[in-house]
Structure formats: C-alpha cells, structure tokens
Amino acid sequence: MLSLEEKLAIVESFPELQRKDVSLGRINFHYEESSYDKKIVVYHLHPNGNGFVYADYVKGYATDSKGFINIRDFNGDELRTIIQKSILSLTDPSSKAQPKMDSPKEERWTDEDGHVLSVTFSEDLWYVYAGSNLDCAFETYEEVEEYMSEEGFAKQ
Template identity: 60%
Template sequence: MLTFEEKLQIIEAFPELQRKDVSLGRVNFHYDDSIFDKKVVVQHLHPNGNGFVYAANLQEYNVDEKGFVNIRDFNADELRRIIKESIKSLSPNSAAARETAIIGEGQEERWTNDDGDVLLLILEDDWWNVYSGLNLEATFGTYDDAEDYLFEEGFRLE
C-alpha cells in the first residue's frame, strides 16, 4: 500500500487538479474544468492512506452510491490510471462526457445516418430537442414532429 505522501506525490503530478485541504488532515483534489457539476476527482485522501477517486462514468470499477472507488490498496500505476481516466471522463474533450452532460436525466434516443453521424433526441421540459454534439439543432413540441424531421434528414433510430 502506498503511503499518504506517495499518493500525494502521484496526485499532485496532475497539473489540472487543484488541491483543497479539508478537515482532519484530509485532502481533496478538484478538476475545475469539469463539464459536470461534479468537480472532485480525489476525495478525502487521509493521512492513513485511505481515499476515494470519482469513477461513476467509468465502466470497469465498482463504485459506491456517490460514484467513488476506494483507493486504499491501489499501487502507483493503478492510482495514476484511475485518476487519468476520471479526469478524462469529466473533460469537455470527452465525447461520452459531453453526451452525458447533455442527456442528464432526460429520456433520449440516438439517431444515425448512413455517414455515421449521430444526433440525440432528448425530451427536456416537455420539448423534444435534437442535438448534434453540444449544439441544439432543433426543438419540437411533439415526438412525431421530431421523428418526421429526423427521417427527412436521413436519420434512423439506432
């Protein structure tokens, strides 16, 4: 198991993270460029070596109810990897993160055309919105109107 100091050294090597000292000698690290409200990447790194990394958007980790993974027993390579993946999952440069930020809790469908382009159809506040990436393309009052538009533009439901 890595010591607190060893974990700090690894985490502080990520220049995109900002250190925030919290109570009981614990330390958090924030990613201020996150496209989500969630900005904490490392939470409650404790002098006893315990701590957590945010991994809710990552498939290969078992997360707690808040989306964190306990890093107490991680080796140096594992710690670097999960922090790098966590930052990427919150980054505006990640396609998956952009899509998750747009969809949120809304009902959504993915539509594709023959060129492989993808549009998202999302129900938001009683409106059906069509997105291309982060850009709102069109808004419709009914699902049928949105569906007609997508078919006319050459898109099909995945």
C-alpha cells in the same frame, strides 16, 4: 499500500487538479475544468492512506452510491490510471483542455524464443497484439501483466 506522501506525489503530478485541504487532515483534489457539476476527482485522501477517486463515468470500476471507488490498496500505476480516467470522464471531448496522459503509447514484451507482443492502451482497454493481429484485450494493466507472465513474456 502506498503512503500518503506517495499518493500525494502521484496526485499532485496532475497539474489540472487543485488541492483543497479539508477537515481532520484530509485532502481533496478538484478538477475545475470539469464539464459537469462534479469537480472532485480525489476525495478525502487521509493521512492513513485511505481515500477515494470519482469513477462514476468510468467503465470497469465498481463505485459506491456517490460514484467513488476506494483507493486504499491501489499501487502507483493503478492510482495514476484511475485518476487519468476520472479526469477524462469529466472532460468534454470537444474541449481543448484535455488532461495529459502518462500511459505509454506502446510497450514491447518478448519471450525467451524472441517472439514479440505489443501492448497499447486505447479507449479504456489494454490491447495485446502479435504483429498487426489482435491477440486479446483486458480492462486492467494488472490483467495484462498476469497474462504476459503466464505466457512467458517479459517487458523490454
């Protein structure tokens, strides 16, 4: 589990989010450019590392009745990804104020025989290609890593 300081460093790397300190040492982060009434992206980030991210409009995540997911056990990549997806889900596609994306455009993975697979992220899915042929698609990066490991591939 990431510490509060590690989570804060990730969340604060998104310049489009504004920090709002709330009661009991908890911290919220608002996306003021939201195209919806909903503006809170990170909710009640607590000194013990617990917290929530708004994901009601994000596919592939189970949310509570208010549209939030618990991020207590998220690693750095998972946290960065869900925050990016949350911001994008609150952004009108026709708006010029699009959030920055830190996800790589393409990753190359190789096996010991020199075979190369490429991994790209597009429209909420991770795609694995062998040359120009689609090999498979995954909802999370963790699934990509597990698949690649099982198949004997390592990231370059």
